[in-house]
Amino acid sequence: MKEKLKIGAIIAAIAMIVMIGCAPKDNAEAAKGSNAKYPVTITDVFGSKVTIDKEPERIVALAPSTVEVLYELGLGDKIVGLTEYCDYPSEAKSKPKLGDFNGVNIEKIIEAKPDLIFAGTGMSKQEFQKLNDLKFKVIVTEAETVSQIPETFMMIGKAVNKEDEAKSLADKVTAKINDIKAKTKDVEKVKTYYVLSYGKAGNWTAGKGTFISDLINIAGGENVSDDIDGWKEYSLEKIVEKDPDLILVSDMIANGNKNLLDNENGYKDTSAVKNKRVAILDDDLTQRPGPRIVEGIELIAKAIHPEIFGK
Known part of the structure:
Protein backbone atom coordinates (compact mmCIF):
# COMPACT_ATOMS: atom_id res chain seq x y z
CA MET A 1 0.00 0.00 0.00
CA LYS A 2 0.81 3.59 -0.20
CA GLU A 3 0.52 0.75 1.97
CA LYS A 4 0.51 7.75 2.28
CA LEU A 5 -6.25 24.81 17.92
CA LYS A 6 -8.24 27.38 18.53
CA ILE A 7 -10.67 28.44 21.29
CA GLY A 8 -12.17 24.98 21.80
CA ALA A 9 -8.75 23.39 22.30
CA ILE A 10 -7.68 26.16 24.68
CA ILE A 11 -10.86 25.72 26.74
CA ALA A 12 -10.32 21.96 26.82
CA ALA A 13 -6.71 22.45 27.93
CA ILE A 14 -7.76 24.84 30.73
CA ALA A 15 -10.45 22.40 31.85
CA MET A 16 -7.90 19.61 31.99
CA ILE A 17 -5.52 21.71 34.07
CA VAL A 18 -8.32 22.57 36.49
CA MET A 19 -9.37 18.94 36.76
CA ILE A 20 -5.82 17.81 37.48
CA GLY A 21 -5.30 20.59 39.99
CA CYS A 22 -8.47 19.66 41.86
CA ALA A 23 -7.97 15.92 41.62
CA PRO A 24 -7.06 13.77 44.61
CA LYS A 25 -3.37 13.02 45.02
CA ASP A 26 -3.62 9.45 43.74
CA ASN A 27 -5.30 10.60 40.52
CA ALA A 28 -2.69 13.31 40.06
CA GLU A 29 0.05 10.73 40.53
CA ALA A 30 -1.65 8.47 38.00
CA ALA A 31 -1.79 11.31 35.49
CA LYS A 32 1.87 12.00 36.12
CA GLY A 33 2.71 8.33 35.76
CA LYS A 172 1.57 -14.72 21.62
CA VAL A 173 2.12 -14.31 17.88
CA THR A 174 5.73 -15.54 18.10
CA ALA A 175 4.65 -18.66 20.00
CA LYS A 176 2.06 -19.53 17.36
CA ILE A 177 4.51 -18.97 14.51
CA ASN A 178 7.09 -21.16 16.26
CA ASP A 179 4.45 -23.86 16.68
CA ILE A 180 3.82 -23.86 12.92
CA LYS A 181 7.57 -23.93 12.24
CA ALA A 182 7.95 -26.93 14.53
CA LYS A 183 5.25 -28.82 12.65
CA THR A 184 6.83 -28.13 9.25
CA LYS A 185 10.47 -28.46 10.25
CA ASP A 186 11.03 -31.98 8.94
CA VAL A 187 8.32 -32.28 6.31
CA GLU A 188 8.96 -32.61 2.59
CA LYS A 189 8.83 -29.15 1.05
CA VAL A 190 6.05 -28.67 -1.49
CA LYS A 191 7.00 -26.74 -4.63
CA THR A 192 4.79 -23.65 -4.51
CA TYR A 193 4.22 -20.71 -6.86
CA TYR A 194 2.35 -17.50 -5.99
CA VAL A 195 0.26 -15.66 -8.59
CA LEU A 196 -0.13 -11.94 -8.06
CA SER A 197 -1.22 -11.45 -11.68
CA TYR A 198 -1.26 -13.37 -14.96
CA GLY A 199 -2.19 -13.07 -18.62
CA LYS A 200 -2.29 -9.57 -20.09
CA ALA A 201 -1.37 -8.07 -16.71
CA GLY A 202 1.91 -10.00 -16.75
CA ASN A 203 2.97 -13.00 -14.70
CA TRP A 204 3.93 -11.17 -11.52
CA THR A 205 5.01 -13.21 -8.53
CA ALA A 206 6.75 -13.01 -5.16
CA GLY A 207 10.47 -13.70 -5.19
CA LYS A 208 13.07 -14.02 -2.48
CA GLY A 209 12.86 -11.39 0.25
CA THR A 210 9.13 -10.82 -0.09
CA PHE A 211 6.61 -11.25 2.68
CA ILE A 212 4.69 -13.95 0.78
CA SER A 213 7.84 -15.98 0.13
CA ASP A 214 8.59 -15.83 3.84
CA LEU A 215 5.12 -17.19 4.67
CA ILE A 216 5.41 -20.00 2.12
CA ASN A 217 8.71 -21.18 3.57
CA ILE A 218 7.43 -21.04 7.16
CA ALA A 219 4.35 -23.04 6.16
CA GLY A 220 6.46 -25.87 4.78
CA GLY A 221 6.61 -24.91 1.14
CA GLU A 222 9.42 -24.19 -1.29
CA ASN A 223 8.82 -20.96 -3.18
CA VAL A 224 9.94 -21.90 -6.70
CA SER A 225 10.39 -18.24 -7.64
CA ASP A 226 12.99 -17.63 -4.94
CA ASP A 227 15.50 -17.49 -7.78
CA ILE A 228 14.44 -13.86 -8.29
CA ASP A 229 14.46 -11.02 -5.76
CA GLY A 230 11.39 -9.04 -4.79
CA TRP A 231 8.23 -8.64 -6.85
CA LYS A 232 8.94 -9.34 -10.52
CA GLU A 233 7.48 -10.85 -13.66
CA TYR A 234 8.19 -14.54 -14.14
CA SER A 235 8.31 -16.17 -17.57
CA LEU A 236 5.82 -18.86 -18.53
CA GLU A 237 8.76 -21.01 -19.58
CA LYS A 238 10.15 -20.88 -16.05
CA ILE A 239 6.77 -21.66 -14.52
CA VAL A 240 6.53 -24.78 -16.68
CA GLU A 241 10.15 -25.67 -15.96
CA LYS A 242 9.72 -25.31 -12.18
CA ASP A 243 6.43 -27.26 -12.38
CA PRO A 244 4.94 -26.25 -9.01
CA ASP A 245 2.82 -28.80 -7.14
CA LEU A 246 0.74 -26.01 -5.61
CA ILE A 247 -0.27 -22.59 -6.90
CA LEU A 248 -1.44 -19.86 -4.53
CA VAL A 249 -3.50 -17.04 -6.01
CA SER A 250 -4.26 -13.58 -4.64
CA ASP A 251 -8.00 -13.22 -3.99
CA MET A 252 -7.73 -9.77 -5.56
CA ILE A 253 -7.58 -11.42 -9.00
CA ALA A 254 -9.19 -14.81 -8.34
CA ASN A 255 -12.61 -13.58 -7.18
CA GLY A 256 -13.28 -17.01 -5.71
CA ASN A 257 -12.56 -18.88 -8.95
CA LYS A 258 -10.14 -21.76 -8.36
CA ASN A 259 -10.31 -22.75 -12.02
CA LEU A 260 -9.07 -19.44 -13.42
CA LEU A 261 -5.78 -20.96 -14.63
CA ASP A 262 -7.21 -24.09 -16.25
CA ASN A 263 -6.92 -22.74 -19.78
CA GLU A 264 -3.99 -20.38 -19.32
CA ASN A 265 -0.87 -21.09 -21.36
CA GLY A 266 1.95 -22.40 -19.20
CA TYR A 267 -0.12 -22.71 -16.05
CA LYS A 268 -2.36 -25.42 -17.49
CA ASP A 269 0.73 -27.59 -18.02
CA THR A 270 1.80 -27.53 -14.36
CA SER A 271 1.19 -30.33 -11.89
CA ALA A 272 -0.66 -27.89 -9.65
CA VAL A 273 -3.36 -27.09 -12.22
CA LYS A 274 -3.57 -30.65 -13.54
CA ASN A 275 -4.10 -31.98 -10.00
CA LYS A 276 -6.47 -29.16 -8.97
CA ARG A 277 -4.09 -27.83 -6.33
CA VAL A 278 -4.85 -24.14 -6.70
CA ALA A 279 -5.64 -22.25 -3.50
CA ILE A 280 -6.99 -18.72 -3.15
CA LEU A 281 -5.47 -16.59 -0.41
CA ASP A 282 -7.19 -13.95 1.69
CA ASP A 283 -4.93 -10.96 1.00
CA ASP A 284 -5.86 -9.25 4.27
CA LEU A 285 -4.58 -12.24 6.24
CA THR A 286 -1.50 -13.00 4.17
CA GLN A 287 -0.26 -9.54 3.22
CA ARG A 288 -0.82 -7.55 6.41
CA PRO A 289 2.07 -7.95 8.88
CA GLY A 290 -0.18 -7.56 11.90
CA PRO A 291 -1.77 -9.61 14.70
CA ARG A 292 -3.71 -11.83 12.27
CA ILE A 293 -0.62 -12.97 10.39
CA VAL A 294 -0.81 -16.33 12.16
CA GLU A 295 -4.18 -16.92 10.48
CA GLY A 296 -2.51 -16.13 7.16
CA ILE A 297 0.30 -18.61 7.74
CA GLU A 298 -2.20 -21.26 8.82
CA LEU A 299 -4.22 -20.64 5.65
CA ILE A 300 -1.13 -21.25 3.52
CA ALA A 301 -0.06 -24.21 5.68
CA LYS A 302 -3.45 -25.89 5.13
CA ALA A 303 -3.01 -25.52 1.38
CA ILE A 304 0.56 -26.84 1.44
CA HIS A 305 0.24 -29.57 4.08
CA PRO A 306 -3.43 -30.48 4.58
CA GLU A 307 -2.28 -33.78 6.07
CA ILE A 308 -0.89 -31.81 9.03
CA PHE A 309 -3.08 -28.72 9.29
CA GLY A 310 -6.37 -29.99 7.82
CA LYS A 311 -8.32 -28.52 4.94
Whole structure:
Protein backbone atom coordinates (compact mmCIF):
# COMPACT_ATOMS: atom_id res chain seq x y z
CA MET A 1 0.00 0.00 0.00
CA LYS A 2 0.81 3.59 -0.20
CA GLU A 3 0.52 0.75 1.97
CA LYS A 4 0.51 7.75 2.28
CA LEU A 5 -6.25 24.81 17.92
CA LYS A 6 -8.24 27.38 18.53
CA ILE A 7 -10.67 28.44 21.29
CA GLY A 8 -12.17 24.98 21.80
CA ALA A 9 -8.75 23.39 22.30
CA ILE A 10 -7.68 26.16 24.68
CA ILE A 11 -10.86 25.72 26.74
CA ALA A 12 -10.32 21.96 26.82
CA ALA A 13 -6.71 22.45 27.93
CA ILE A 14 -7.76 24.84 30.73
CA ALA A 15 -10.45 22.40 31.85
CA MET A 16 -7.90 19.61 31.99
CA ILE A 17 -5.52 21.71 34.07
CA VAL A 18 -8.32 22.57 36.49
CA MET A 19 -9.37 18.94 36.76
CA ILE A 20 -5.82 17.81 37.48
CA GLY A 21 -5.30 20.59 39.99
CA CYS A 22 -8.47 19.66 41.86
CA ALA A 23 -7.97 15.92 41.62
CA PRO A 24 -7.06 13.77 44.61
CA LYS A 25 -3.37 13.02 45.02
CA ASP A 26 -3.62 9.45 43.74
CA ASN A 27 -5.30 10.60 40.52
CA ALA A 28 -2.69 13.31 40.06
CA GLU A 29 0.05 10.73 40.53
CA ALA A 30 -1.65 8.47 38.00
CA ALA A 31 -1.79 11.31 35.49
CA LYS A 32 1.87 12.00 36.12
CA GLY A 33 2.71 8.33 35.76
CA SER A 34 1.09 8.08 32.34
CA ASN A 35 3.88 10.24 30.95
CA ALA A 36 6.60 8.90 33.23
CA LYS A 37 8.30 7.08 30.34
CA TYR A 38 8.47 10.14 28.13
CA PRO A 39 10.27 11.46 26.24
CA VAL A 40 11.06 8.28 24.30
CA THR A 41 13.07 7.88 21.11
CA ILE A 42 11.91 5.35 18.54
CA THR A 43 14.05 3.93 15.75
CA ASP A 44 11.66 2.92 12.97
CA VAL A 45 12.03 0.28 10.24
CA PHE A 46 13.89 2.75 8.02
CA GLY A 47 16.38 3.54 10.79
CA SER A 48 14.99 7.03 11.41
CA LYS A 49 14.99 8.23 15.03
CA VAL A 50 11.84 9.98 16.27
CA THR A 51 11.54 11.47 19.76
CA ILE A 52 8.07 11.58 21.32
CA ASP A 53 7.75 14.09 24.14
CA LYS A 54 4.52 12.89 25.74
CA GLU A 55 1.97 10.12 25.50
CA PRO A 56 0.11 10.45 22.17
CA GLU A 57 -3.60 11.25 22.37
CA ARG A 58 -4.39 11.78 18.68
CA ILE A 59 -2.98 9.10 16.38
CA VAL A 60 -3.10 8.80 12.60
CA ALA A 61 -2.36 5.28 11.33
CA LEU A 62 -1.78 4.89 7.59
CA ALA A 63 -1.12 1.13 7.41
CA PRO A 64 -3.86 -1.49 7.98
CA SER A 65 -1.53 -3.67 10.06
CA THR A 66 -0.75 -0.79 12.42
CA VAL A 67 -4.44 -0.04 12.88
CA GLU A 68 -4.99 -3.67 13.88
CA VAL A 69 -2.15 -3.49 16.40
CA LEU A 70 -3.49 -0.27 17.95
CA TYR A 71 -6.91 -1.84 18.43
CA GLU A 72 -5.31 -4.91 19.99
CA LEU A 73 -3.55 -2.57 22.42
CA GLY A 74 -6.87 -0.94 23.32
CA LEU A 75 -6.14 2.35 21.58
CA GLY A 76 -8.83 2.46 18.93
CA ASP A 77 -10.38 5.52 20.56
CA LYS A 78 -7.15 7.47 20.02
CA ILE A 79 -7.13 6.93 16.26
CA VAL A 80 -8.26 10.13 14.51
CA GLY A 81 -7.57 9.06 10.94
CA LEU A 82 -6.56 6.15 8.71
CA THR A 83 -6.85 5.05 5.06
CA GLU A 84 -9.53 3.44 2.91
CA TYR A 85 -7.79 0.08 3.31
CA CYS A 86 -7.85 0.10 7.10
CA ASP A 87 -11.04 -1.96 7.46
CA TYR A 88 -10.32 -4.22 10.43
CA PRO A 89 -11.66 -4.43 13.05
CA SER A 90 -15.11 -3.29 11.94
CA GLU A 91 -14.96 -0.25 14.24
CA ALA A 92 -12.13 1.13 12.11
CA LYS A 93 -14.46 1.56 9.14
CA SER A 94 -16.14 4.56 10.79
CA LYS A 95 -12.88 6.46 11.31
CA PRO A 96 -12.03 9.47 9.08
CA LYS A 97 -10.30 8.42 5.85
CA LEU A 98 -7.12 10.37 5.17
CA GLY A 99 -5.73 8.37 2.27
CA ASP A 100 -6.49 5.91 -0.52
CA PHE A 101 -4.82 4.16 -3.46
CA ASN A 102 -3.55 7.48 -4.77
CA GLY A 103 -1.74 8.37 -1.55
CA VAL A 104 -2.42 10.33 1.62
CA ASN A 105 -4.30 13.61 1.85
CA ILE A 106 -1.91 16.02 3.56
CA GLU A 107 -4.63 18.64 4.10
CA LYS A 108 -6.88 16.16 5.90
CA ILE A 109 -3.97 15.00 8.05
CA ILE A 110 -3.31 18.60 9.07
CA GLU A 111 -7.00 19.00 9.97
CA ALA A 112 -6.85 15.85 12.13
CA LYS A 113 -4.18 17.50 14.33
CA PRO A 114 -2.33 14.26 15.17
CA ASP A 115 0.46 14.24 17.72
CA LEU A 116 1.78 10.99 16.21
CA ILE A 117 1.58 9.47 12.73
CA PHE A 118 2.29 5.80 12.01
CA ALA A 119 3.10 5.40 8.30
CA GLY A 120 3.54 2.33 6.13
CA THR A 121 6.51 1.51 3.94
CA GLY A 122 4.44 2.32 0.86
CA MET A 123 4.29 6.03 1.62
CA SER A 124 6.03 8.08 -1.05
CA LYS A 125 9.20 10.01 -0.25
CA GLN A 126 7.43 13.24 -1.16
CA GLU A 127 4.58 12.59 1.29
CA PHE A 128 6.98 11.56 4.02
CA GLN A 129 9.11 14.65 3.50
CA LYS A 130 6.05 16.92 3.48
CA LEU A 131 4.84 15.56 6.81
CA ASN A 132 8.30 15.99 8.30
CA ASP A 133 8.50 19.54 6.97
CA LEU A 134 5.22 20.22 8.77
CA LYS A 135 6.91 19.03 12.00
CA PHE A 136 4.71 15.99 12.48
CA LYS A 137 6.10 13.01 14.37
CA VAL A 138 6.17 10.24 11.74
CA ILE A 139 7.17 6.65 12.50
CA VAL A 140 7.34 4.00 9.76
CA THR A 141 6.25 0.77 11.39
CA GLU A 142 5.22 -1.73 8.72
CA ALA A 143 7.20 -4.98 8.93
CA GLU A 144 8.61 -6.32 5.67
CA THR A 145 9.50 -9.79 6.98
CA VAL A 146 7.82 -12.12 9.45
CA SER A 147 10.74 -11.79 11.87
CA GLN A 148 10.13 -8.03 12.02
CA ILE A 149 6.50 -8.37 13.12
CA PRO A 150 7.10 -8.82 16.89
CA GLU A 151 9.69 -6.02 16.75
CA THR A 152 7.11 -3.76 15.12
CA PHE A 153 4.57 -4.53 17.85
CA MET A 154 7.15 -3.54 20.46
CA MET A 155 8.05 -0.37 18.58
CA ILE A 156 4.41 0.70 18.47
CA GLY A 157 3.91 -0.23 22.12
CA LYS A 158 6.88 1.85 23.20
CA ALA A 159 5.63 4.87 21.28
CA VAL A 160 2.14 4.76 22.81
CA ASN A 161 3.01 3.71 26.38
CA LYS A 162 1.73 0.15 25.96
CA GLU A 163 4.97 -1.81 26.17
CA ASP A 164 3.64 -4.58 28.41
CA GLU A 165 0.58 -5.15 26.24
CA ALA A 166 2.72 -5.05 23.09
CA LYS A 167 5.13 -7.62 24.51
CA SER A 168 2.22 -9.89 25.40
CA LEU A 169 0.89 -9.61 21.85
CA ALA A 170 4.35 -10.17 20.35
CA ASP A 171 4.94 -13.22 22.54
CA LYS A 172 1.57 -14.72 21.62
CA VAL A 173 2.12 -14.31 17.88
CA THR A 174 5.73 -15.54 18.10
CA ALA A 175 4.65 -18.66 20.00
CA LYS A 176 2.06 -19.53 17.36
CA ILE A 177 4.51 -18.97 14.51
CA ASN A 178 7.09 -21.16 16.26
CA ASP A 179 4.45 -23.86 16.68
CA ILE A 180 3.82 -23.86 12.92
CA LYS A 181 7.57 -23.93 12.24
CA ALA A 182 7.95 -26.93 14.53
CA LYS A 183 5.25 -28.82 12.65
CA THR A 184 6.83 -28.13 9.25
CA LYS A 185 10.47 -28.46 10.25
CA ASP A 186 11.03 -31.98 8.94
CA VAL A 187 8.32 -32.28 6.31
CA GLU A 188 8.96 -32.61 2.59
CA LYS A 189 8.83 -29.15 1.05
CA VAL A 190 6.05 -28.67 -1.49
CA LYS A 191 7.00 -26.74 -4.63
CA THR A 192 4.79 -23.65 -4.51
CA TYR A 193 4.22 -20.71 -6.86
CA TYR A 194 2.35 -17.50 -5.99
CA VAL A 195 0.26 -15.66 -8.59
CA LEU A 196 -0.13 -11.94 -8.06
CA SER A 197 -1.22 -11.45 -11.68
CA TYR A 198 -1.26 -13.37 -14.96
CA GLY A 199 -2.19 -13.07 -18.62
CA LYS A 200 -2.29 -9.57 -20.09
CA ALA A 201 -1.37 -8.07 -16.71
CA GLY A 202 1.91 -10.00 -16.75
CA ASN A 203 2.97 -13.00 -14.70
CA TRP A 204 3.93 -11.17 -11.52
CA THR A 205 5.01 -13.21 -8.53
CA ALA A 206 6.75 -13.01 -5.16
CA GLY A 207 10.47 -13.70 -5.19
CA LYS A 208 13.07 -14.02 -2.48
CA GLY A 209 12.86 -11.39 0.25
CA THR A 210 9.13 -10.82 -0.09
CA PHE A 211 6.61 -11.25 2.68
CA ILE A 212 4.69 -13.95 0.78
CA SER A 213 7.84 -15.98 0.13
CA ASP A 214 8.59 -15.83 3.84
CA LEU A 215 5.12 -17.19 4.67
CA ILE A 216 5.41 -20.00 2.12
CA ASN A 217 8.71 -21.18 3.57
CA ILE A 218 7.43 -21.04 7.16
CA ALA A 219 4.35 -23.04 6.16
CA GLY A 220 6.46 -25.87 4.78
CA GLY A 221 6.61 -24.91 1.14
CA GLU A 222 9.42 -24.19 -1.29
CA ASN A 223 8.82 -20.96 -3.18
CA VAL A 224 9.94 -21.90 -6.70
CA SER A 225 10.39 -18.24 -7.64
CA ASP A 226 12.99 -17.63 -4.94
CA ASP A 227 15.50 -17.49 -7.78
CA ILE A 228 14.44 -13.86 -8.29
CA ASP A 229 14.46 -11.02 -5.76
CA GLY A 230 11.39 -9.04 -4.79
CA TRP A 231 8.23 -8.64 -6.85
CA LYS A 232 8.94 -9.34 -10.52
CA GLU A 233 7.48 -10.85 -13.66
CA TYR A 234 8.19 -14.54 -14.14
CA SER A 235 8.31 -16.17 -17.57
CA LEU A 236 5.82 -18.86 -18.53
CA GLU A 237 8.76 -21.01 -19.58
CA LYS A 238 10.15 -20.88 -16.05
CA ILE A 239 6.77 -21.66 -14.52
CA VAL A 240 6.53 -24.78 -16.68
CA GLU A 241 10.15 -25.67 -15.96
CA LYS A 242 9.72 -25.31 -12.18
CA ASP A 243 6.43 -27.26 -12.38
CA PRO A 244 4.94 -26.25 -9.01
CA ASP A 245 2.82 -28.80 -7.14
CA LEU A 246 0.74 -26.01 -5.61
CA ILE A 247 -0.27 -22.59 -6.90
CA LEU A 248 -1.44 -19.86 -4.53
CA VAL A 249 -3.50 -17.04 -6.01
CA SER A 250 -4.26 -13.58 -4.64
CA ASP A 251 -8.00 -13.22 -3.99
CA MET A 252 -7.73 -9.77 -5.56
CA ILE A 253 -7.58 -11.42 -9.00
CA ALA A 254 -9.19 -14.81 -8.34
CA ASN A 255 -12.61 -13.58 -7.18
CA GLY A 256 -13.28 -17.01 -5.71
CA ASN A 257 -12.56 -18.88 -8.95
CA LYS A 258 -10.14 -21.76 -8.36
CA ASN A 259 -10.31 -22.75 -12.02
CA LEU A 260 -9.07 -19.44 -13.42
CA LEU A 261 -5.78 -20.96 -14.63
CA ASP A 262 -7.21 -24.09 -16.25
CA ASN A 263 -6.92 -22.74 -19.78
CA GLU A 264 -3.99 -20.38 -19.32
CA ASN A 265 -0.87 -21.09 -21.36
CA GLY A 266 1.95 -22.40 -19.20
CA TYR A 267 -0.12 -22.71 -16.05
CA LYS A 268 -2.36 -25.42 -17.49
CA ASP A 269 0.73 -27.59 -18.02
CA THR A 270 1.80 -27.53 -14.36
CA SER A 271 1.19 -30.33 -11.89
CA ALA A 272 -0.66 -27.89 -9.65
CA VAL A 273 -3.36 -27.09 -12.22
CA LYS A 274 -3.57 -30.65 -13.54
CA ASN A 275 -4.10 -31.98 -10.00
CA LYS A 276 -6.47 -29.16 -8.97
CA ARG A 277 -4.09 -27.83 -6.33
CA VAL A 278 -4.85 -24.14 -6.70
CA ALA A 279 -5.64 -22.25 -3.50
CA ILE A 280 -6.99 -18.72 -3.15
CA LEU A 281 -5.47 -16.59 -0.41
CA ASP A 282 -7.19 -13.95 1.69
CA ASP A 283 -4.93 -10.96 1.00
CA ASP A 284 -5.86 -9.25 4.27
CA LEU A 285 -4.58 -12.24 6.24
CA THR A 286 -1.50 -13.00 4.17
CA GLN A 287 -0.26 -9.54 3.22
CA ARG A 288 -0.82 -7.55 6.41
CA PRO A 289 2.07 -7.95 8.88
CA GLY A 290 -0.18 -7.56 11.90
CA PRO A 291 -1.77 -9.61 14.70
CA ARG A 292 -3.71 -11.83 12.27
CA ILE A 293 -0.62 -12.97 10.39
CA VAL A 294 -0.81 -16.33 12.16
CA GLU A 295 -4.18 -16.92 10.48
CA GLY A 296 -2.51 -16.13 7.16
CA ILE A 297 0.30 -18.61 7.74
CA GLU A 298 -2.20 -21.26 8.82
CA LEU A 299 -4.22 -20.64 5.65
CA ILE A 300 -1.13 -21.25 3.52
CA ALA A 301 -0.06 -24.21 5.68
CA LYS A 302 -3.45 -25.89 5.13
CA ALA A 303 -3.01 -25.52 1.38
CA ILE A 304 0.56 -26.84 1.44
CA HIS A 305 0.24 -29.57 4.08
CA PRO A 306 -3.43 -30.48 4.58
CA GLU A 307 -2.28 -33.78 6.07
CA ILE A 308 -0.89 -31.81 9.03
CA PHE A 309 -3.08 -28.72 9.29
CA GLY A 310 -6.37 -29.99 7.82
CA LYS A 311 -8.32 -28.52 4.94
